[in-house]
Amino acid sequence: MFGNMVCSGSMERLIQVTQELSMARTLERVMEIVRTAARALAWADGATFVLRDGDKCYYADEDAISPLWKGKRFPMEICISGWVMRNRHATVIEDVFADPRIPADVYRKTFVKSMAMVPIRTADPIGAIGVYWTEKRRPGEELVKVLQALADATSVSISNVYLYQELSERIAELTRQKELAESAILAKNQFLANMSHEIRTPLNGILGMLQLLQLSGLSDEGGGYARLAQDGATRLLALLNNVLDISRLDAGGLAxxxxxxxxxxxxxxxxxxxxxxxxxxxxxxxxxxxxxxxxxxxxxxxxxxxxxxxxxxxxxxxxxxxxxxxxxxxxxxxxxxxxxxxxxxxxxxxxxxxxxxxxxxxxxxxxxxxxxxxxxxxxxxxxxxxxxxxxxxxxxxxxxxxxxxxxxxxxxxxxxxxxxxxxxxxxxxxxxxxxxxxxxxxxxxxxxxxxxxxxxxxxxxxxxxxxxxxx
Ligand SMILES: Nc1ncnc2c1ncn2[C@@H]1O[C@H](COP(=O)(O)OP(=O)(O)OP(=O)(O)O)[C@@H](O)[C@H]1O
Ligand SMILES: [Mg+2]
Known part of the structure; x- marks a missing residue:
């Protein structure tokens, strides 16, 4: 009787969980929401969140009255989550020790007597959600449907997390590239400003000397050369001042x-x-x-x-x-x-x-x-x-x-x-x-x-x- 019971508020809970999942931005958050929700929806004594890791089942997270297998990896062939993923459909087990798919040794160390498990993404499973009870129980079809709905919402949410992470990484990479480019421009402007300043000082000296030279009684020819040199140096100084200004302006350092x-x-x-x-x-x-x-x-x-x-x-x-x-x-x-x-x-x-x-x-x-x-x-x-x-x-x-x-x-x-x-x-x-x-x-x-x-x-x-x- 109890096994067929689905909590009367399970629909509301499912809707609430789906909303929470839609806002989850990390896999950790998804797992946290799902393990708690699965356990509550099934009135279970424990819930696990299993991820497929190549040919292994990785028990990534759990919420249970005492430890189950969190952090462990089992070959797909010998564990029930592997069976669920390979066969792409849910299973319910009233007595775990009577089912040949269950590795009894592994379960004997836990409180688990009965369980239900659903695949995440039925078409091509990427994981499974399991719920466990301390006594023999046969969960009804309604409960399996609710759990499968939870698994489907989980699958969408995981896809969103990956998409979001990919987007975040791309944005971070673009931001990094932009910052690199900006710091390169800043460095270039700083270099230009420093160089212009360093060149300006001796150039001012040259200009001063050329002026003195022209006052020192040069011949017409010598005076002509000195004037030409002075014109050239004056133009160079103007150019340097412009380079200095543009680098200051581009760096926002001009008030x-x-x-x-x-x-x-x-x-x-x-x-x-x-x-x-x-x-x-x-x-x-x-x-x-x-x-x-x-x-x-x-x-x-x-x-x-x-x-x-x-x-x-x-x-x-x-x-x-x-x-x-x-x-x-x-x-x-x-x-x-x-x-x-x-x-x-x-x-x-x-x-x-x-x-x-x-x-x-x-x-x-x-x-x-x-x-x-x-x-x-x-x-x-x-x-x-x-x-x-x-x-x-x-x-x-x-x-x-x-x-x-x-x-x-x-x-x-x-x-x-x-x-x-x-x-x-x-x-x-x-x-x-x-x-x-x-x-x-x-x-x-x-x-x-x-x-x-x-x-x-x-x-x-x-x-x-x-x-x-x-x-
Ligand atoms: N009044 C103008 N008539 C025709 N072309 C012009 C005129 N003003 C600017 N230009 C064009 O615009 C260009 C850029 O002008 P800008 O003042 O930035 O540089 P520049 O005068 O060549 O050099 P700088 O000002 O750095 O000594 C000029 O080289 C010229 O081709
Ligand atoms: Mg000009």
Whole structure:
């Protein structure tokens, strides 16, 4: 009678166990759930969890009133779990000592008198679940069905565990590879930073000596050589500074300063830097008056802003054989919290770029056309650095360029305006400023190239600015 009894709550228990199994992430947890559930569902005195290990049955786990065979391995042929796995179906044994499939010696040392066993994964068993009683009992069909349902849920859960483990291992491996790659990049950046620093120190010495040499009464020829050497060393220093910056930027080790910036001074310093080069090439250099409402002073990183503008204007001058390079600035909007958005535009009438080229020039060490290397010096770092710095200033750089017609480069940055500095630059500046900024020979804002340039320079709003390429 008792043998046919299935606990009235066994369905609820089975559902609960199935839910627990679905959340198990390790084989150990699966076994823990199953051994307890099997024993409870069968009102048994013990339960075992057996796994197939080649031609052996491995008694991996158990829950019993006294020890059974946990941790032991038996050949498939001589143990009942092996029989269940080989025959792919459940068995019930009312009297273990009367059944020839049972190795009596092994059972005599235990409390077991009767038992039931079901295979895990009937189609191709990977294990078995056994339940045991201290007295002779014949478990009914209902109980075997419940145990088989438990074994089926166990099989699904084991597959999930393997899948989960495989996934976890793959994720761990990918994470490891990513970390390795990141630490390699960090090491490379550190190396670049160290090397740049180490090379810069003697290079500064060389530059100083070359300057002294030129003051030491050299012949015309000697002076010419010293000047050439100085130009070369200056370029090398600029390159090293760029390499140092890009490695710092890529490693996230560059912080912005908070200076009080005078926009007029900033623009004049950029202009003064390129005046001679532009003049020597016969280019017009037109720094337009700041747009209405542009703040005269603001808080930002003056050095880094100048660095961005140096590269943008430097590029415009470098890649423009004839015509005009124009620079304009305006404030696109001021927020209530004192933050303002400045929009600088650097326009040229130079060689320009096609869409493919302007799509790659923001990458480190990339020039629009490899062949340029022969005509235009540079390492292809300037735009990449400028774009990263602009991003740190909550802004961006975008290019609007056309081969043979020229390039408009838009720089957007966010700055802070102190209340007392909210006076716009346009109101503060004397009218003489416009005339001052044009290089000799360009004839002021009224001359043809400037007019041409002003027509070409778009004055987009933040919202309407649709650059072809952005960095
Ligand atoms: N105004 C421009 N007109 C035409 N091509 C440009 C212009 N600005 C940039 N480019 C193209 O984009 C490339 C990348 O510019 P970037 O400033 O990064 O490098 P670079 O000027 O060549 O070298 P570096 O700035 O490191 O000295 C340039 O080599 C050039 O091919
Ligand atoms: Mg450049």
């Amino acid at each position: 912005l300063e908070q200076d009080a910036v005078d926009l007029d001074e900033l623009l004049r310093s950029v202009e003064a830097h390129f005046e001679h080069e532009a003049q020597a090439k016969g280019l017009g250099l037109a720094f337009d008056q700041a747009g209405a409402g542009t703040p005269a002073r603001f808080i930002g990183d003056a050095t880094r802003l100048r660095q961005i503008l140096f590269n943008l204007v430097g590029n415009a001058v470098k890649f423009t054989p004839a015509g005009v390079v124009g620079v304009s600035v305006r404030c696109t909007h001021v927020r209530g919290d004192g933050r303002a958005r400045l929009h600088f535009t650097v326009s040229d009438t130079g060689i320009g770029m096609d869409d493919r080229q302007s799509g790659v020039v923001f990458d480190n060490f990339t020039q629009a056309d490899g062949a340029h290397n022969r005509h235009y010096e540079g390492a292809g770092l300037g735009l990449s650095i400028a774009a990263k710095l602009a991003r740190m200033m909550n802004g961006s750089i975008c290019l609007d360029s056309e081969p043979g017609r020229g390039t408009d480069c838009h720089l957007l940055v966010e700055v802070r305006i102190a209340q007392e500095d909210a006076q716009p630059l346009a109101e503060r500046r004397t009218p003489a400023w416009t005339g001052d900024v044009l290089p000799e020979g360009t004839g002021g804002a009224e001359d043809a190239p400037s007019r041409l340039l002003l027509q070409r320079v778009p004055q987009p709003d933040d919202s309407t600015l649709e650059p072809r390429r952005q960095g």
